[in-house]
Amino acid sequence: MGAGDAIRNLGIIAHIDAGKTTLTERLLHETGALRFCGAVEEGTTVSDYLQQERERGISIVSAAVTCWWRGVQINLVDTPGHIDFTAEVERSLRVMDAVVAVFCGLRGVQAQSEMVWRRAVRYGLPALAFINKLDRDGADFAQVLSQTRVLLDSARPLAVAVPVGGGAKPLAVVDVLDGRVDGEAAAAEIAAALSAARAQLLEGLGELDDEAMACYVEGREPASEVLTAALRRTVLSGKAVPVLCGSAATGCGVRFLLDAMARLLPSPAERLSSPAGRRLFGISPAALKSPEAGRDFAVLTVMKVFRGAWPGDYAAVRIYSGGLRRGMRFRDVNRGTCGVVGPVYRLNAAELAELPDGASAGEIVGFGPTEGGELPPMFTGDTLVEEGGPELRLMRMRFPEPVFSLSLAGVSAEDRRRLPEALRRLAEADPTLRFRFHPDTGECRLSGIGELHLEVARERLVTEAGVHTRAGQIQVAYRCTVASAATVESEFRRVLPNGITLQAKVQLQIEPLPRGSGLVVDTPFRESTELPADCLDAIDAAVQESLASGSPSGTPLTDTRVTVLGASTSQAEASEPAFLSAARMAMGDAVAQAGEVVLEPVMRLEVSAPLNQIGNVMADVTARRGRILQNEPLAAGNARIVALVPCASLISYATQLRSLTGGRAEFTAEPACDEPLPAGVPGPKTR
Ligand code: GDP
Ligand code: MG
Numbered sequence: 001m002g003a004g005d006a007i008r009n010l011g012i013i014a015h016i017d018a019g020k021t022t023l024t025e026r027l028l029h030e031t032g033a034l035r036f037c038g039a040v041e042e043g044t045t046v047s048d049y050l051q052q053e054r055e056r057g058i059s060i061v062s063a064a065v066t067c068w069w070r071g072v073q074i075n076l077v078d079t080p081g082h083i084d085f086t087a088e089v090e091r092s093l094r095v096m097d098a099v100v101a102v103f104c105g106l107r108g109v110q111a112q113s114e115m116v117w118r119r120a121v122r123y124g125l126p127a128l129a130f131i132n133k134l135d136r137d138g139a140d141f142a143q144v145l146s147q148t149r150v151l152l153d154s155a156r157p158l159a160v161a162v163p164v165g166g167g168a169k170p171l172a173v174v175d176v177l178d179g180r181v182d183g184e185a186a187a188a189e190i191a192a193a194l195s196a197a198r199a200q201l202l203e204g205l206g207e208l209d210d211e212a213m214a215c216y217v218e219g220r221e222p223a224s225e226v227l228t229a230a231l232r233r234t235v236l237s238g239k240a241v242p243v244l245c246g247s248a249a250t251g252c253g254v255r256f257l258l259d260a261m262a263r264l265l266p267s268p269a270e271r272l273s274s275p276a277g278r279r280l281f282g283i284s285p286a287a288l289k290s291p292e293a294g295r296d297f298a299v300l301t302v303m304k305v306f307r308g309a310w311p312g313d314y315a316a317v318r319i320y321s322g323g324l325r326r327g328m329r330f331r332d333v334n335r336g337t338c339g340v341v342g343p344v345y346r347l348n349a350a351e352l353a354e355l356p357d358g359a360s361a362g363e364i365v366g367f368g369p370t371e372g373g374e375l376p377p378m379f380t381g382d383t384l385v386e387e388g389g390p391e392l393r394l395m396r397m398r399f400p401e402p403v404f405s406l407s408l409a410g411v412s413a414e415d416r417r418r419l420p421e422a423l424r425r426l427a428e429a430d431p432t433l434r435f436r437f438h439p440d441t442g443e444c445r446l447s448g449i450g451e452l453h454l455e456v457a458r459e460r461l462v463t464e465a466g467v468h469t470r471a472g473q474i475q476v477a478y479r480c481t482v483a484s485a486a487t488v489e490s491e492f493r494r495v496l497p498n499g500i501t502l503q504a505k506v507q508l509q510i511e512p513l514p515r516g517s518g519l520v521v522d523t524p525f526r527e528s529t530e531l532p533a534d535c536l537d538a539i540d541a542a543v544q545e546s547l548a549s550g551s552p553s554g555t556p557l558t559d560t561r562v563t564v565l566g567a568s569t570s571q572a573e574a575s576e577p578a579f580l581s582a583a584r585m586a587m588g589d590a591v592a593q594a595g596e597v598v599l600e601p602v603m604r605l606e607v608s609a610p611l612n613q614i615g616n617v618m619a620d621v622t623a624r625r626g627r628i629l630q631n632e633p634l635a636a637g638n639a640r641i642v643a644l645v646p647c648a649s650l651i652s653y654a655t656q657l658r659s660l661t662g663g664r665a666e667f668t669a670e671p672a673c674d675e676p677l678p679a680g681v682p683g684p685k686t687r
Contacts, residue, residue: 006071007072009098010076011125022248023102029251032068033066069261100127100257101120103130104132104133105132105134108140109151126238129157131244133248135252137167156241157242158205159176159197160256162197163245178224209233209239228263242260242264244260268320290388292388297389299383305375313369314352315366316347324359326344327340330386330387331385332378333384334393341370342369380431401479403477403671405448406445407472409444411469432449451651475684476601476648476684481513481557481596483595487509487565488593491585501571503569503570505567509563510587512561515674517559519547521564526564535567539579542579543587555596562587599674600675603645603670604642605668607666608665609661609665610665617641626646
């Protein structure tokens with residue numbers, strides 16, 4: 001085995017309350033990494049370590065924990081279930097090699113399961129499923145298994161562990177591959193469950209794998225190694241998802257899940273060399289060889305940056321190539337900055353244990369600044385390359401644009417003074433959080449993905465930076481685009497008191513781009529102009545500033561291309577302020593001439609509710625200008641709808657849905673697209 005073969009980097013994904021945190025705790029306990037098992041209710045779990053998480057009983061920030069099972073090192077990332085913390089889910093999936101999807105054995109596939117699942121599929125991640133809470137009365141393994149068939153769609157769920165008993169009776173879990181049993185049950189019941197499950201597994205696997213097919217056709221009972229190998233091939237190619245089950249609360253069946261992680265999921269090297277891995281990273285092994293050192297250059301992805309937070313400043317990184325050790329110099333390819341690696345840590349939620357020998361490819365670790373030094377500014381998704389290594393950028397992480405915003409002001413003078421730096425640190429660790437101080441009013445606007453997201457950000461300002469803020473009403477973060485193309489030439493001219501004339505002319509074109517294109521700025525004239533660099537930079541700055549602050553309503557622009565066609569001056573000396581003003585004027589004129597179209601963010605909303613209430617929910621969604629896309633029954637007398645709903649209609653939706661359904665419905669919403677604001681609907685307040 002080469003280095004890293006005995007590592008598994010796994011993300012645990014699930015709907016909120018399915019039992020991710022409890023399962024993580026149980027996995028640690030089962031592997032001996034934890035002597036005591038913490039409980040979510042008591043706020044004593046390892047992975048829910050932020051104060052807000054313990055208070056709210058939900059996981060907000062992904063925690064990485066490590067455990068060892070049968071000689072395999074398993075790095076687990078417990079992701080938050082709440083979609084407002086989508087950046088956390090996204091960044092975890094990007095650095096993972098496989099996922100474990102946890103489903104609640106009572107509620108089955110829930111509103112958010114699909115959203116998270118679609119993300120995992122996008123990254124081509126091999127997966128296991130774990131049907132949890134089978135100790136609870138009313139849990140229904142067969143029902144949830146059949147629901148996963150619909151959810152998984154392109155991959156086939158194959159039960160490799162099945163329950164016997166459970167609910168009112170004691171729970172036992174039978175391992176279908178080896179026939180082992182966890183828990184107590186009658187021998188006849190176990191034998192019956194095992195033979196039925198084995199037949200189903202063989203049949204399912206036979207359709208996916210030639211070798212398994214041969215056994216199936218010949219009616220041969222394959223050896224368990226043959227079965228395991230066939231299963232592993234189908235998992236790595238994304239054709240099958242093995243389904244396990246049990247109870248995170250009691251630990252029943254959790255050993256078989258650990259076995260499946262070690263036996264069926266890919267090592268970091270297997271992930272990188274898989275078709276999905278090559279597509280995502282595109283690393284050519286030859287480019288990574290350091291000729292002098294005779295080893296590979298280190299290449300890392302920044303997963304997350306922690307600053308000014310207990311237990312200290314560090315960056316959590318995934319190592320894709322080479323090794324990470326103290327004293328190594330690196331370049332942040334995305335920022336163009338450099339730094340030196342200080343101590344390297346094993347991550348165990350919020351505890352850092354120093355690794356004196358550093359860490360190697362395949363690992364997820366943390367590193368801090370050198371003594372007395374500071375980490376350079378780094379952001380989630382950045383690629384770090386060892387000094388001298390190739391200029392490569394690993395796949396970007398994709399984060400949605402913020403859709404809600406809040407105006408914020410410090411309570412005391414001291415709070416106001418410290419607010420910008422505190423916000424900068426929060427936003428550095430969370431790419432879906434943005435803030436902007438308005439240059440004229442000094443007002444700060446904080447924007448994010450949801451109400452809970454912004455609320456937690458404000459709480460973190462208090463707990464992590466001691467900055468208290470007053471907030472305005474939550475608002476929709478509108479953007480705008482232009483209605484048509486326009487080409488303008490604007491001239492700025494002013495005679496100063498000393499008789500000097502400032503004069504500059506800028507020609508530019510503005511045009512709308514398809515939805516989702518973002519902003520594009522082209523400056524073809526730079527090739528031929530003789531203007532000095534500071535004037536060219538002034539034009540760029542004015543264009544960027546106008547795009548960000550919008551014109552004339554103060555709404556930032558998106559889906560727009562600006563092409564600076566030319567710039568000139570009649571004066572002997574080109575003046576930077578003159579070009580700045582001319583470019584600002586040109587942007588204002590261009591937007592005015594092209595016409596501004598306000599876009600409103602639209603969310604993809606999923607609601608699950610009892611069947612007899614789903615009609616009310618749909619009527620309410622329609623009244624909120626929503627468009628229903630899907631409507632389907634779920635387990636246990638529930639139904640689910642999917643709709644596109646303007647963000648503006650979802651402010652306080654949680655409270656309103658609760659009162660509409662007596663608290664029996666749940667929903668998730670994630671940013672989907674921007675659409676033109678219909679006539680007659682109030683939009684952004686103009687400034
Ligand atoms: P998360 O939101 O996915 O992290 O879910 P938690 O781990 O916080 O669990 C949600 C609730 O379900 C908590 O009250 C847990 O104690 C409970 N729970 C989790 N797993 C099980 C289980 O296997 N059996 C039972 N009976 N309760 C469980
Ligand atoms: Mg949790």
